[in-house]
Amino acid sequence: MITEKQLEYLLQFYYKDTIKSFRVIDNSGEDEYRYVAIINTLNNGPIVLKCYSNPYTSSEKIDGWAHLARTYRNNGIPTPAFYHTRDGKYSITHIMEGHLFYVWAEQYMSEKTLDDLELELEQLEDDFLHQLGSCVGKMHSISLQNDISYSWDSAYVLFDEEEENYDYALQWYEGLKDTEADTHLLEEIWSIYNEKRAELQSVYSTLPAGAVQGDLSTNNLLVDHHHRFSGIIDYNLAGNEKFVTYMIQEGIFLCYECYEEEWLDTERCRYMDQRFKQFYEGYKEHYSITDAERNVITILYNMIRPFRGDKVETTLRKVEEGSWQEVNERLQWMYREITRDDIVLFLES
Incomplete structure (x- = not known):
């Protein structure tokens, strides 16, 4: 020390x-x-x-x-x-x-972070997500307009040597393929994932990119005494990233994953969909999404939402416990999310 x-x-x-x-x-x-x-x-x-x-x-x-x-x-x-x-x-x-x-x-x-105040995101109004999205959109526009870029990437970029999303997906597949899980469903999800990944990779180099803050975790988000968003701290993971990828990754983390309780049932997921929509609408207030970016939003959602680390780790833990009914229910949820094709329509409706 x-x-x-x-x-x-x-x-x-x-x-x-x-x-x-x-x-x-x-x-x-x-x-x-x-x-x-x-x-x-x-x-x-x-x-x-x-x-x-x-x-x-x-x-x-x-x-x-x-x-x-x-x-x-x-x-x-x-x-x-x-x-x-x-x-x-x-x-x-x-x-x-x-x-x-x-x-x-x-x-x-002087403002406190969400973690300092022991505030959970679900305790905050949906407008907080709108404020966050607005801030992220403004940050991306600033980077783009000022041509700010780095010779290094942020921590969670896709298609690099240490890509977290693919690593988790592969860990998930390897952990389930020789088990009592629904083999047909497992193989179908894995096939869809790889098809979508290849489709995304074919256009990925054309997407706008630049410097991003890199880590919108709850210990880096400042709030005022009314629990309204009031600032960002911590740049030690800042680097280059595709703007749309960063927006989707952080939006999914903040609007779906950053909660005390995991929600997979359709009704409660619809509530989180609405929070994601608030985040997205705030983002678009300050950042003009290109057609190329809009065309990959659904694929990014399909790949990222079901394969975040907490989802994969929980599923693998259920495998170790031998809870096969729950494992298969989780596979059904993953299939639903990886095949959703209504994301852009919903976000922009």
Whole structure:
């Protein structure tokens, strides 16, 4: 864990100041160290100091994240400013405990995240999803209009070497193919998935792309005291992405998956469809969807909605439990979602 003495030393690269108080959030994982220090300084108020040691953080990326955040802020999106060091850089490197850390500083945002307030998305009005969609659409328009792009991808792009969507789909198929699950239905879903994936890949390079924030998780969404959306934080997964793919992925996560209870029954899924529609309508207020993007929305939904990690992992857990009736019911639900052809019509009705 990073110490007060180390934080005092790192702070001097930004301010000649003293620490009054601080707290450190340790987000470290396997083979990486991530410390977020919220420091209250004597003369300059609060500041957020981030210290990361992992394979995907670099000075180039921090500079790119800072530029994206600055452009968002200049266009009215509430998001933290990245601070320059006293010699004009956005980041420094520092060795701690034998590891090379990249260190940068961001503005402290006083609003709380959904996680800070222990708020679940289902507790919020549908309009919250509309506000989120509107913000995402505005961010994508800003990236497009300002020609902001990176030499690296965001974390969840399709058709890269570590594609999460295909990995989960393959894990699902391999985990069910030699079991007591409905083999015919399993093979049909797998065949449809691969056909749709090939169809999408044939046009994927033509879709508009650019820099995206990369991670609209509930611990990165700020709300005001009325529980209305009030800003975005955290750019450490920002990278290049197809705008329509990012919109669909985040929309499905926020409107269907980010809930305490899993809903698969038709009636309750219709309610979540309405929330997705709110998100989509907000998105279109600020981003003009091209014909090419509109043509792949249904395929993206078909591929992403049934094969998100939580759906696959729950199904495989039911396989391990031998709950074959539930496994087959989940396959029937997956078949319904992967064959839906009404998505665009519903979203734009």
